[in-house]
Amino acid sequence: MTVQTTGSVATAIDSARWPAVARAPRGPSSMMTGRIADSLLRRAVAKLPIRLEYPDGTVIGAADQTLPTMMIHDAKALSRRVGRFGLIGFGESYMAGEWTSNDLAGVMTAFANSVAELIPTALQWLRPLAVVRHPRSMYNSLTQARSNIAEHYDLSNDLFAEFLDETMTYSSALFDTSRPGWADLADAQHRKIDSLLDSARVGPGSRLLEIGTGWGELAIRAAARGAHVHSITLSAEQQRMAQQRVADAGLSDRVVIELKDYREVDGLYDAVVSVEMIEAVGYRFWPTYFHTLDRLVSPGGRVAIQAITMPHDRMLASRNTYTWIQKYIFPGGMIPSVEAIVGITERETRLRTVGVTSLRADYAETLRLWRERFLARREAVSALGFDDVFHRMWELYLAYSEAGFRCGYLDVYQWTFAPTGSDL
Incomplete structure (x- = not known):
């Protein structure tokens, strides 16, 4: 030492x-x-x-x-x-x-x-x-992708519970601008989830595929609408907790959560939803990701994603650069640009944009609240076995991310696609 x-x-x-x-x-x-x-x-x-x-x-x-x-x-x-x-x-x-x-x-x-x-x-x-130099972890093969996801999301369910709200939702909320703040965060997360489910037309009897389970809140709300949910994750910790939360909600008959890579899924779904997942798949696999969404959505279905983006020129400049975030927070990750998403979907898939909404200000506020709570729970985090270096690392990650959204270097969109030829 x-x-x-x-x-x-x-x-x-x-x-x-x-x-x-x-x-x-x-x-x-x-x-x-x-x-x-x-x-x-x-x-x-x-x-x-x-x-x-x-x-x-x-x-x-x-x-x-x-x-x-x-x-x-x-x-x-x-x-x-x-x-x-x-x-x-x-x-x-x-x-x-x-x-x-x-x-x-x-x-x-x-x-x-x-x-x-x-x-x-x-x-x-x-x-x-x-x-x-980029390490081998930047290439998200089936094996490496599992390892990369585990390095972040399998840290500890208890760690995430210390700074997330009771919904255990780890993505941008959508605030009611008349009542921003911590007391409204759980409601704002539900508002975000409901917005995505509405965009994907999820309702009674819908066959929904969720790529990236998180801790199960979206699957629970979709099942409560009467949908049949197939959710996949690469995090064993998230799968375990999400399954328990689904069971506690009395919805296990409508939700199946599998430990599976998105590239391994087969079938056709009325709706495919994926929240802040594209950032983890890696630059080389963005086409594969969208090909998969295109393959899995039925002709009359909808795809709704929530995606963090950066300006196209910055994306091009950073795609071959190994960053602090990649080294310590999200190994193998890369944030796309709007131009990259539009280019891939329009050139290589049937998917066409039918709706886009920015949540940039909402994400800055979400991150501020997470960081505020994380700092307030320092002793509890230490009790879980995380040292001072980890604490400073996580504080910097949250502040760095908040800054990106506040200044506009980063944005985040709820993006809805429909297959070509469907009733838009």
Whole structure:
């Protein structure tokens, strides 16, 4: 175990569990790229509505002390990580406690708003120095996909229960704008689910396929409408809890939950629904995903998905880049663009768009509420066996995601498709 003390943050980091976090890069090359990274960070912050505070009292940025602030506890370690590993290093530095913030989401939003300008044009040639090679986990074969899903969703049902609402729904809610807030989150999740089921025309007697079970709330609400639900997941933990929740609701006769990959499903369904699943299948498998939806929906049926998107130019730039989110949160994942989804469906399937609704502001609020509750449950999370590095990692993930939706770098859509020739 490596014991690391960083300014006011003292952290015992398990080097076996967190090898890249336990020790910052060293050597002449890391020192050189670190100096460049430190200069770029200072230059960027001087133009952004945030501040840097260093242990010696130096402050970079605006004088307004109410602005989001990065408190730097180990400037050399932070700069060497960023210089060597780019944004992965930036995230690992936070995990190591080398910097903290009084408003993490605010800091991340400011950076996200200026992501395209953070590195000056004259220094773009340095990008390859901080690009990490894609690991084999990025290729979602049948075997690897199961492993990737398990790494996130099989962490612990109890962990997710600490910050999700009672519906155990892990995707953007759809708020009634007249009553936003935590008290309304469960209602907002039901509103989101009902919107998807309505778009897919799910009602009494409908044969519904759900790709990505989650913890079963959508299947329960669909079955309560009288639908016959076939739900599939790659998470054994989710399957176990979802089956219990379905049984508790008295709906086991209408819901079957299988541990199965979407590529292994056969049959025809009146409706196919998939919530924030496309992000997990990987860039190479987006065509396969939509071919599968097309194959499984009946001629008069509907497909309704909820999909996170990013701008097309950013997607093209990042599809060959290994990111902090992929390394620590969603291995094998990749967020598509609207153009990618439209292009694949119109070129390669019968599926045609019949409805699109953005939930971008709703997702920012959902993530804020999750992060607020996660932070409030720190002791409970620790009691489940998750250490301080994990806690900082998860906090950064939630803040990073919230920032993406707040600034518009990310969006999320409820998207409805109908097969060509059906009654639109």
